[in-house]
Amino acid sequence: MANYQALRLALALKAFPVALRAAKVPDLELPDDDVAAFNLAPADAIALLERWQDWLSAQTNGERGCWQQRVQQQRLEHLGLAAFFVQHDTLRVPRVLAPITAHYSWSKGMKLLGLGRAQLALLPQREMRIDIDALDAELQRCRDTQQPVLLAVGVFGTTEYGTIDAIDGLVAARDRHAATGLGFAVHVDAAWGGYLATIFRNEDGSLRSLATVRESFQSFPSPAVHAAVAALGQTDSITVDPHKLGYLPYGAGAFICRDQRAMALLSEEADYVFHGATPKDYLSRYRNLGQYIPEGSKSGAMAAAVYVTHKVLPLDHRQFGQLPRQTILNTEAFHLRALRFAHEVADNAHALVPFAPDSNLVCLALNPRGNRDIARMNAFVRALHDELRCDPTLPLQFKEFFGSMTTLRPDTLGAGETARILEALDIDPASLGAGEDRDRLVILRHTLMNPYLIDRENDISYIDRYFEFLTRRVRVHAAATS
Ligand SMILES: Cc1ncc(COP(=O)(O)O)c(C=O)c1O
Incomplete structure (x- = not known):
């Protein structure tokens, strides 16, 4: 579900600037054309979302409702994929780039979202770690053919071999390609390995150096694994499974995003409209979790168990680590x-x-x-x-x-x-x-x-x-x- 949530969020954020253009919202410094709007870097798309929210809250009550509805009607989530791409015929359905070691949930997610399994490009690996040169070549090809990219996925602990992709390489590729007009998000599937990051964290959350972490082990971590952990904080979103290396029973999964402001785009209520409607405070906002997740109501018992575990054993090397x-x-x-x-x-x-x-x-x-x-x-x-x-x-x-x-x-x-x-x-x-x-x-x-x-x-x-x-x-x- 967390991997699916990553796909949903990335798609909502990618298509939103196109909807703003189609609704002809004034004063926002919108991208010049649909291709540029669809290829914004995630950080730029979030900044645009903020500008839109601020602009909207400055309108009169009557105007606000009109504009909100006008944009809503242009959103991909409202039109559906088919009508959206007919209406924006310079755009192509975006692809997701993942290593060939990726978990089968990615295939499921592509089907669920209606993007289609054919849009999932599985990239070659070297010793079961994503081949960053192959990723770069594929991104270059996408740029040359105006093929948009939704996500580049890295796996932090592959299901079958426990290997860790070069997350730092993915982040660097994202930043390099964003500068040339090919914006996409980086998601890390750390369902298996996410909790290993606790070995690398000081109590204040800062990163322990390679040399310090190595003092406890014979050869772990390799410099590549340390660099991958160091880059986790620069990715756009991460999946972590408490029921794997969190040692908790089934029933809780974690989807984490670096900048949660875009989550407003997933809300079943149009809460991205203005700030008064939804609490900005993180905990109050996500108390209404059903607004943001594919499921509706669900038990909070496992989430509470995760919370208590993390309180008792905080996620740093001296405690949970x-x-x-x-x-x-x-x-x-x-x-x-x-x-x-x-x-x-x-x-x-x-x-x-x-x-x-x-x-x-x-x-x-x-x-x-x-x-x-x-x-x-x-x-x-x-x-x-x-x-x-x-x-x-x-x-x-x-x-x-x-x-x-x-x-x-x-x-x-x-x-x-x-x-x-x-x-x-x-x-x-x-x-x-x-x-x-x-x-x-x-x-x-x-x-x-x-x-x-x-x-x-x-x-x-x-x-x-x-x-x-x-x-x-x-x-x-x-x-x-x-
Ligand atoms: C890398 C990775 N992603 C996603 C999953 C899916 O986790 P679940 O079966 O808990 O939905 C797994 C499970 O093995 C996994 O190893």
């Missing part, structure tokens, strides 16, 4: 242990961490030694995963460990990375094809949310125990495969 800190320490231990495991099982299998983790999610690719066929490798990993997943016919306690799986697809990976991973696993590239279980690589996926994986007091490492378990199971299944 202790939790993700432990999980990153566990991830570092897990990663190191995975490398040792690869060495230990080398006689039985090839094992590879395909991407160095940026967050507490580590994947592991495995292939029994001697096997060069992708379908057999996939069957081997699926058999391992069968031992790691819940079995509805058995009590959970019968399982020693839980883990999930995902896949790597050559069309997502690109030729270079596909070749690198196949080679490391000793898989024959010719066995990759269109057939059953031959078009992707099945891998194990470990989300290390539990901060207690290493019990230092009792000298127990559940990470060691997991790899001992996995070693045993790899040996059994490798013997069965050969």
